Amino acid sequence: xxxxxxxxxxxxxxxxxxxxxKCNYSYSGSPELFWYVQYSRQRLQxxxxxxxxxxxxxxxxxxxxxxxxxxxxxxxxxxxxxxMYYCALGQGxxxxxxxxxxxxxxxx
Amino acid sequence: GAVVSxxxxxxxxxxxxxxxxxxxxxxxxxxxxxxxxQFPKQSLMLMATSNEGSKATYEQGVEKDxxxxxxxxxxxxxxxxxxxxxxxxxxYICSARDGxxxxxxxxxxxxxxxxxx
Numbered sequence: 001x002x003x004x005x006x007x008x009x010x011x012x013x014x015x016x017x018x019x020x021x022k023c024n025y026s027y028s029g030s031p032e033l034f035w036y037v038q039y040s041r042q043r044l045q046x047x048x049x050x051x052x053x054x055x056x057x058x059x060x061x062x063x064x065x066x067x068x069x070x071x072x073x074x075x076x077x078x079x080x081x082x083x084m085y086y087c088a089l090g091q092g093x094x095x096x097x098x099x100x101x102x103x104x105x106x107x108x
Numbered sequence: 109g110a111v112v113s114x115x116x117x118x119x120x121x122x123x124x125x126x127x128x129x130x131x132x133x134x135x136x137x138x139x140x141x142x143x144x145x146q147f148p149k150q151s152l153m154l155m156a157t158s159n160e161g162s163k164a165t166y167e168q169g170v171e172k173d174x175x176x177x178x179x180x181x182x183x184x185x186x187x188x189x190x191x192x193x194x195x196x197x198x199x200y201i202c203s204a205r206d207g208x209x210x211x212x213x214x215x216x217x218x219x220x221x222x223x224x225x
Contacts (some may be wrong), residue, residue, distance in 0.1 A: 033214055044152070044201070066147045086151065090212025095142060097211040 002027050005091050006099035013077050014107050021072040021102045022067070023061075023087030031089045033063055033070040034096070038084040048072070057081070077106045110136055112204050114217035121192055121224055129187045129220045131202030139207030141185040143177060144215060146199045158185045182207070192224040 001027045025031065028063040033050040048056055050063040050070060061072045063066055070087060082105050111134040121127050131141055139160050144152040156177050158164040164177035174196075176188040185204075189196055199221050203214035 036216075043218040044203075046215075047211060049213060073188060090214075094212060095154060095157055096212055096214055098152055098154075103149070 001034060002031075002089055002097045004087050004097050004099040006085075006087055007100050008102045009100065010103050010105070012105045012107060016076050017103065019072075019074045019077045019081065019106075021085050021087075021104065023070045023072065025068050025070065025087075025089050027068075027091075029091060031074055031091050033061070033086045034090070035059070035061055035070075035072050036088055036098075037085045038086070040083070045084070079106045079108060082106045088099055109207065110215045112138075112202065112215045114219040116201055116220060117218060119223070121175050121222070123174065123224055124148045124191055125194055126188055126190045127192055127222060129189075129200055129215055129222075131187070133204045133215070134205075136206045136215075138185075138204035139180040139194065140205045141179055141208045142203045142205075143175070143185075143187050144201040145167055145202065146201055146219070148199075152201060155187075177221045189222065190202070192222070194224045197224045207212075 005024045019087050035047040036044050037047040038044045048061050059074045084101050084103050086101045088096045089098040130167045141155045141158045143155045146152050153212045154167050155170045156164045156166045156178045157178040160179050179185040179200045199219050203216045
């Protein structure tokens with residue numbers, strides 16, 4: 001069964017510190033992995049997808065098939081990064097399976 | 109591109125009445141739309157998957173007779189909460205897939221806050 005686990009419900013770091021939001025998944029095929037972000041009072045929006053291997057707003061995420069992980073990282077956190085982050089898994093026409101989300105707070 | 113709108117953004121209704129929420133894909137054809145429910149400071153809970161021209165697929169525990177979903181065109185899906193009760197008060201979010209791309213990526217609407225008094 002498809003499953004996405006975000007072990008940290010809350011994560012708080014200081015501005016300028018590195019950030020890592022963990023995401024582990026279970027899936028038997030070749031999934032597509034995504035990170036979505038929801039800023040306060042805004043809609044959920046796509047932050048990263050693993051197939052594009054891009055860096056958005058300083059965030060990167062590498063798919064590690066051996067560890068079945070897709071952790072989100074940023075070397076230097078900024079206050080505007082405070083938001084709710086969701087890891088999601090999907091394939092083709094199937095629904096996305098979302099993790100429970102991690103609320104990231106960047107302290108000044 | 110890939111914008112999804114929802115209407116209304118906020119609605120208050122009396123217990124026992126029905127409320128319809130619209131979800132539109134503005135610049136792409138959405139063969140599949142999804143309806144979620146989000147409780148305060150919690151993750152999204154998928155309620156149902158809606159495919160254009162066919163019946164919606166509901167997730168376990170979601171009452172299909174209470175949450176009526178219609179996806180009559182490639183750009184519009186509606187969710188009707190029938191005989192609403194205070195416990196139906198929530199934030200309802202729709203999303204849409206671009207049927208052409210074949211990607212599972214979803215584009216999300218801004219959500220509708222429903223308050224049942």
